[in-house]
Amino acid sequence: MAGSYWDKIAAQRVSRRRVLQSAGVAGAAAGAVWLVGCKSSSNNGGKTSTSGGGTPEATAGAGFANGGGTPKAGGRYNVGTSVDFDTFDPHISIAGGVAYFPRLYNAVINRSPRDASFKFDDLASSLEQPDNTTYIFHLRDNVMVGPNKLGIPERAMDGNDIKASFDRIKNLPQSNAYAFVGEWIDSVDVSADAKTVTIKTPKPYGYFFLRIGSAINLIVPKELIDQADKMKNASAGGGPFVLNPGDYTEGQNALLTKNPTYYRKDDKNNNAQLPYLDEMFIKIISDRSALQTAFKSQQTDQYTAQNVDESNSLQSGNNYTIVRDSTNTFIAVTLNPTKDPWKDDRMRKAVGMALNRDEYVQRVYKGEAKPNGIVHWSLGDYALPPDEVAKLQPYDPKGARDLIKAATGKDTVDVTFMWPADSIIEEHNQHLPIWLQQMQDAGFNVNKDPQAFTTWLDNYTNLKYDASLALNQVYEYAEFEMDFEHSEGPARNHIYTIGVGALYPEIDAAIDESKGITDPEQQAAKVRDVQRQIYDKGPMFYPLVTPFSFTLYQPYVKNIPTGLGASGLFLNTTWLDK
Amino acid sequence: MRGSTHASDTHEGLNVAKEIAVRTPGAVTDIFAEPERGRAAEFFRTSWRLIRRNPLGFFGLLIIVFFAIVALAGPPAKPFGLSIFGPGFAPYGLNDFRAGQPNEGLSLAHPFGTDNIGRDILSRDIYGAEISLSVAFISVIGGAALGTVFGIVSGYTGGITDSITQRLVDTAIAFPGLLLLLIIVQVLGPSEKTVIFAIMLGIIPGVTRVVRGAALSEKNNQYIEAARAVGASTPRVLFRHILPNVLALAIVIMTTLLGAAILAEASLGFLGLGIPEPAASWGRDVSAARNSQPVHVPAAIFPGAAIALTVLGFNMLGDAIRDIADPRLRGSQS
Amino acid sequence: MQRFIARRLIIGVVILFFLSVTVFLLLHIVPGDPAKQRCGLGCKSEQIAAIRHELGLDKPMFPITFDGDAPIIHFNGDSQYGNWLKGLVTGDLGTSQYYHEPVSRAIKHRFPVTFELMVLTMIFTIVIGIPFGILSAIFRNSPVDYAARVSAILGLSVPNFWVGTLVLTIPVAYWGYAPPLGRTVSFTHDPVGNLQQFGPPAMVLALASAAGVMRLARSSLLEVMRQDYMRTARAKGLGERIVILRHAMKNSLIPVVTVLGLQMAGLLGGAIIVEQIFVLPGIGQYVFIELFNKDFEVVQTMTMYIGAIVILLNLAVDVSYAWFDPRIRYS
Numbered sequence A: 001m002a003g004s005y006w007d008k009i010a011a012q013r014v015s016r017r018r019v020l021q022s023a024g025v026a027g028a029a030a031g032a033v034w035l036v037g038c039k040s041s042s043n044n045g046g047k048t049s050t051s052g053g054g055t056p057e058a059t060a061g062a063g064f065a066n067g068g069g070t071p072k073a074g075g076r077y078n079v080g081t082s083v084d085f086d087t088f089d090p091h092i093s094i095a096g097g098v099a100y101f102p103r104l105y106n107a108v109i110n111r112s113p114r115d116a117s118f119k120f121d122d123l124a125s126s127l128e129q130p131d132n133t134t135y136i137f138h139l140r141d142n143v144m145v146g147p148n149k150l151g152i153p154e155r156a157m158d159g160n161d162i163k164a165s166f167d168r169i170k171n172l173p174q175s176n177a178y179a180f181v182g183e184w185i186d187s188v189d190v191s192a193d194a195k196t197v198t199i200k201t202p203k204p205y206g207y208f209f210l211r212i213g214s215a216i217n218l219i220v221p222k223e224l225i226d227q228a229d230k231m232k233n234a235s236a237g238g239g240p241f242v243l244n245p246g247d248y249t250e251g252q253n254a255l256l257t258k259n260p261t262y263y264r265k266d267d268k269n270n271n272a273q274l275p276y277l278d279e280m281f282i283k284i285i286s287d288r289s290a291l292q293t294a295f296k297s298q299q300t301d302q303y304t305a306q307n308v309d310e311s312n313s314l315q316s317g318n319n320y321t322i323v324r325d326s327t328n329t330f331i332a333v334t335l336n337p338t339k340d341p342w343k344d345d346r347m348r349k350a351v352g353m354a355l356n357r358d359e360y361v362q363r364v365y366k367g368e369a370k371p372n373g374i375v376h377w378s379l380g381d382y383a384l385p386p387d388e389v390a391k392l393q394p395y396d397p398k399g400a401r402d403l404i405k406a407a408t409g410k411d412t413v414d415v416t417f418m419w420p421a422d423s424i425i426e427e428h429n430q431h432l433p434i435w436l437q438q439m440q441d442a443g444f445n446v447n448k449d450p451q452a453f454t455t456w457l458d459n460y461t462n463l464k465y466d467a468s469l470a471l472n473q474v475y476e477y478a479e480f481e482m483d484f485e486h487s488e489g490p491a492r493n494h495i496y497t498i499g500v501g502a503l504y505p506e507i508d509a510a511i512d513e514s515k516g517i518t519d520p521e522q523q524a525a526k527v528r529d530v531q532r533q534i535y536d537k538g539p540m541f542y543p544l545v546t547p548f549s550f551t552l553y554q555p556y557v558k559n560i561p562t563g564l565g566a567s568g569l570f571l572n573t574t575w576l577d578k
Numbered sequence B: 001m002r003g004s005t006h007a008s009d010t011h012e013g014l015n016v017a018k019e020i021a022v023r024t025p026g027a028v029t030d031i032f033a034e035p036e037r038g039r040a041a042e043f044f045r046t047s048w049r050l051i052r053r054n055p056l057g058f059f060g061l062l063i064i065v066f067f068a069i070v071a072l073a074g075p076p077a078k079p080f081g082l083s084i085f086g087p088g089f090a091p092y093g094l095n096d097f098r099a100g101q102p103n104e105g106l107s108l109a110h111p112f113g114t115d116n117i118g119r120d121i122l123s124r125d126i127y128g129a130e131i132s133l134s135v136a137f138i139s140v141i142g143g144a145a146l147g148t149v150f151g152i153v154s155g156y157t158g159g160i161t162d163s164i165t166q167r168l169v170d171t172a173i174a175f176p177g178l179l180l181l182l183i184i185v186q187v188l189g190p191s192e193k194t195v196i197f198a199i200m201l202g203i204i205p206g207v208t209r210v211v212r213g214a215a216l217s218e219k220n221n222q223y224i225e226a227a228r229a230v231g232a233s234t235p236r237v238l239f240r241h242i243l244p245n246v247l248a249l250a251i252v253i254m255t256t257l258l259g260a261a262i263l264a265e266a267s268l269g270f271l272g273l274g275i276p277e278p279a280a281s282w283g284r285d286v287s288a289a290r291n292s293q294p295v296h297v298p299a300a301i302f303p304g305a306a307i308a309l310t311v312l313g314f315n316m317l318g319d320a321i322r323d324i325a326d327p328r329l330r331g332s333q334s
Numbered sequence C: 001m002q003r004f005i006a007r008r009l010i011i012g013v014v015i016l017f018f019l020s021v022t023v024f025l026l027l028h029i030v031p032g033d034p035a036k037q038r039c040g041l042g043c044k045s046e047q048i049a050a051i052r053h054e055l056g057l058d059k060p061m062f063p064i065t066f067d068g069d070a071p072i073i074h075f076n077g078d079s080q081y082g083n084w085l086k087g088l089v090t091g092d093l094g095t096s097q098y099y100h101e102p103v104s105r106a107i108k109h110r111f112p113v114t115f116e117l118m119v120l121t122m123i124f125t126i127v128i129g130i131p132f133g134i135l136s137a138i139f140r141n142s143p144v145d146y147a148a149r150v151s152a153i154l155g156l157s158v159p160n161f162w163v164g165t166l167v168l169t170i171p172v173a174y175w176g177y178a179p180p181l182g183r184t185v186s187f188t189h190d191p192v193g194n195l196q197q198f199g200p201p202a203m204v205l206a207l208a209s210a211a212g213v214m215r216l217a218r219s220s221l222l223e224v225m226r227q228d229y230m231r232t233a234r235a236k237g238l239g240e241r242i243v244i245l246r247h248a249m250k251n252s253l254i255p256v257v258t259v260l261g262l263q264m265a266g267l268l269g270g271a272i273i274v275e276q277i278f279v280l281p282g283i284g285q286y287v288f289i290e291l292f293n294k295d296f297e298v299v300q301t302m303t304m305y306i307g308a309i310v311i312l313l314n315l316a317v318d319v320s321y322a323w324f325d326p327r328i329r330y331s
Helices: A002-011 A016-023 A159-170 A178-184 A208-212 A222-226 A228-232 A288-296 A308-315 A345-354 A357-363 A377-382 A386-392 A397-408 A426-441 A453-461 A478-484 A505-515 A520-537 A565-570 B010-023 B040-053 B055-073 B121-157 B159-174 B177-188 B192-219 B222-229 B234-271 B282-291 B297-325 B327-333 C002-028 C034-039 C045-055 C080-090 C103-138 C143-157 C160-175 C191-226 C228-235 C240-268 C272-277 C283-292 C296-324
Strands: A063-065 A076-081 A109-111 A119-121 A124-128 A134-139 A187-190 A196-200 A253-258 A279-284 A302-305 A321-326 A329-335 A369-371 A413-420 A444-451 A467-474 A541-543 A545-553 A560-562 C064-066 C073-075
Touching: A076 A288, A109 A208, A109 A565, A119 A124, A134 A159, A159 A178, A159 A187, A159 A196, A159 A222, A178 A208, A222 A228, A288 A302, A288 A308, A288 C160, A302 A308, A308 A545, A321 A560, A329 A345, A329 A426, A345 A397, A345 A426, A345 A444, A357 A369, A357 A426, A357 A545, A369 A386, A377 A520, A413 A426, A413 A453, A426 A444, A426 A467, A426 B282, A444 A453, A453 A467, A453 C034, A478 A505, A478 A520, A478 A541, A505 A520, B040 B055, B040 B297, B055 B121, B055 B297, B055 C143, B121 B159, B121 B192, B121 B234, B121 B282, B121 B297, B159 B192, B159 C002, B159 C296, B177 B192, B177 B234, B177 C002, B177 C272, B177 C283, B177 C296, B192 B234, B234 B282, B234 B297, B234 C160, B234 C272, B282 B297, B282 C160, B297 C143, B297 C160, C002 C080, C002 C296, C034 C045, C080 C296, C103 C143, C103 C191, C103 C240, C103 C272, C103 C283, C103 C296, C143 C191, C160 C191, C160 C272, C191 C240, C191 C272, C240 C296, C272 C283, C283 C296
Parallel strands: A076 A279, A413 A444, A413 A467
Antiparallel strands: A063 A560, A109 A119, A124 A134, A134 A196, A187 A196, A253 A279, A302 A545, A321 A545, A329 A467, A329 A541, A329 A545, A369 A545, C064 C073
16 A cells, blocks of 8 residues: 555655545554543453444554543534545545545445554455464445445445455556555455455565555445446445535535444443434635635634644644644654665665754754654664664764764765655755755755656656655555665665665565564564664665654544544544534 | 726736727837936925825835835745845745644734744745745736837838738637636646746736727827838837837736736635645635635735735835826826 | 728737747647546556547647658648647647646636626726826826825836735734635625635735826826817817816727727726736636646637637727728728
């Protein structure tokens, strides 16, 4: 998933963070969530929901903000989004819709990359793993396709829908999960009674659980797949909401209406029918200050602030609920391993030493960010511990100069850095002068080469550059960051920057090995080891810092899921106290 | 007609030329055609009279001189830059974000405050002056020069050349102004060179049309016929006779166009398709301030005020020059 | 008169044709592969090929190609330029790759927004510009005149994005007030809300246009008041006021009307910056977002659309001018 889909978002310079921000859900590192009263506890083990369809327990590291009280049903929830929807087809949409597809359609199961103990079993109520390439899902029989105006029969979703969805993705090059399904789904077999689905992977794949429930391979009723055109502006499925034809006005807004036959009930509230909300109204407001104005005047119910200052200034005199969560975005420095001087380990390490990550944390994010290793810090156990990161990539401009001298015999070296010049993401513009200065201080004479985005993309994918400051990257899984250091790049087709694995085959082998470990704890440990190996040789790819996000909610929004990333979109226990 | 609308946005500015061309009947007075008297005292007396009659114009000239000084001496000199005074008097560097904390208010150290990563706004605005003025001057002088050449050739030659040029000019003017600039910059990639190129392309058609009109009317003047009768060659006629008269018109238009060019560069910067970071484009700085949260008011106000002042200066000066150049309206001042 | 109009119409069509070629060329010299850009990084080559085909990029560019060696001209029925032009003429304006919506539908939704903005702006312009211009001319060199002239030149000089930004941010910061955003309020349903939304941007736009009109009205009236026939009228002993009202105003307003027409043409093309700042889903904002997101097909089409409007309005202005002043007709 991270490969094609999020890159499309990044390529369109709409970072996924902005997309998720507009949905107001951001993730948190396990255990790093600001919440009233819900600290992590090892006793609170994750409970898998049974086929009754109850609410998953708030698990370690995640929780709910502004909880308490007896939920009331009803009301319309207003959201502002800066990105318009291109289509509501969940398999091919590349803008805006991703934050809302889990409201309309079901996943097989969903696991959160932020919180290892979160398990959301949607279409499947349980699963078996007889060996490390086979997954047998036992499906519920009560996930009904909701009342809809597209003529899709209101029947129970079953294995045939799952097979039809995956087959469609496999045969549709434009779909976002094309690479994932093509590479990692060997077969999808449905039992005769359609209540069991067996999925096989061609080889052991440790990221299977994280990717199978992604918002880009949700399950669509098979009749709807045959009339895929209808999905552009409307929906029909087993999700908690439905988008009826006519309820979406291009460029203006979209109205999601509650599905009265949604299968989930709130078992903490007398099995009340979910979702509590009657409607979700999504307004498209492309301008940032207009989004803020809308929130302040109560035209929208949530708003993601750009930084802690904005959040604090909005809060003064008000009583909003502020949720501080980690994100998955960062700006990265990429070096081209086919060009001198980056073939020399010392030069790459010198770049690492030139970077003073604290300066970005302070100046760009006012302290609300943390430095990244090769895997960014919000991915929990997959990232190296912070003190180890600080030791492996110290800020040492003098050391950098020494390395440059040792490698080239000169005090300073001329390098050309390119970047896409027309970025509307202000953080990118803020990073740029800081980074240029840090490079300069460490002995790199930077020859500035800003380019138009298409030219930059061309050069980036054709490896026609020395070094680049890359846009906001958004990676949900460590797999992608690891692949950046692999010689074949993330799409495994050389259409990308090639990592340090191009110089050291043993690193390639280690990365491949880490992909195939199916036990999550062991996989995380291996990923940490591979990072140490890479640091030893000098990375080709340096993510800088990853910030916290601050989302404000109107005081009457209750029971907001936090710390789960996009997985929180599958929960529908939020209600309005008005 | 005299006193027609000034450049306010690029689209209007480019239409100034059209209005002048279509509505101006006949010759333009040559402002240099005063009889030579050459005494310093006379010069000062004339100047004082001009200043008294056009106080706004004089004020505009002062503003322009002020910004010119800022642009020439503020930033440190560098090759191909406008600034000529070695170290420059800007208190901080262009990207010296360590100068202060982000979003500071006004203080002695930072009279205009700091921007969203800590750079001194006063210094950034000084560097912005260099950018705005150099972009404006290069694009206007280049565009006006090319437009003048095209206009003279087209107007004097007549025939097919003239028709085709006219239609091409009409096409360019039918193109909505700001959109043309945006397209060119987006296609070629945002950079100082492409911005200059785009603005130049935007200026040429208007100037061509105006100059063509003037050249057309000059062509029919008696003394041109006389010159040809004596056997003067075409280039000679063009340069010795037509050009000087047309030049006055071009100069009047140029002050207007300078204001329009500054607004154009600022608008491009504001929309994100102008001169990119880390350059200190005024327009882009306003947009950066607006996109940061919370909005730091000094960062939004001062670059915008700088744009307004500079354009104001050029507009006031342009008004005064036009008033001086047109004797018919001079009387209206008393 | 009819010949005048006919001639102008033909010229207009020629200009539109030149415009189409120019804008098509402009937007096709873009470096980089739009298919790869849409697909994103990490795409497999069959994905990129599928998108290329979907976008029609595998067709020849122009309907006319020259054979390498022999001087033979090939005519291709299925070329990118040809198909686009055909679509323009038949009304098939294509689909936006960004919004995934037909362009014609977008225009239908957005034109009323831009139109209302234009109408409001012109109202402000006329109501402010003309009276002050006239007053300024009548009481020339008085304090009123100077004040008006200084305001006008200020109005022309301040960047509209700056004023627009201040207009939006300051009320919100100090009084918590914001006009309704994200959804345009129809005038018939909620006139107050509608004016709240369209009023401020119209005022920002009117700053510049009213200033221009004021200056033009003033100088035009002054010029007319100097004319010989005015002296004759005064010599006849008519009161000053009647002189002005009856003779001067009508004639002096002719150039003002033509400039108003030009301003209308410019506004109908969409005020990009103001629509963007005030989040008005009009034509200007549409074209800008499409251009910014490199959906060049739509930008081409919209440029033709805007160009056609501008040309038509210019024609109307010229016709009205020629109607007022018969000398022009036969030039």
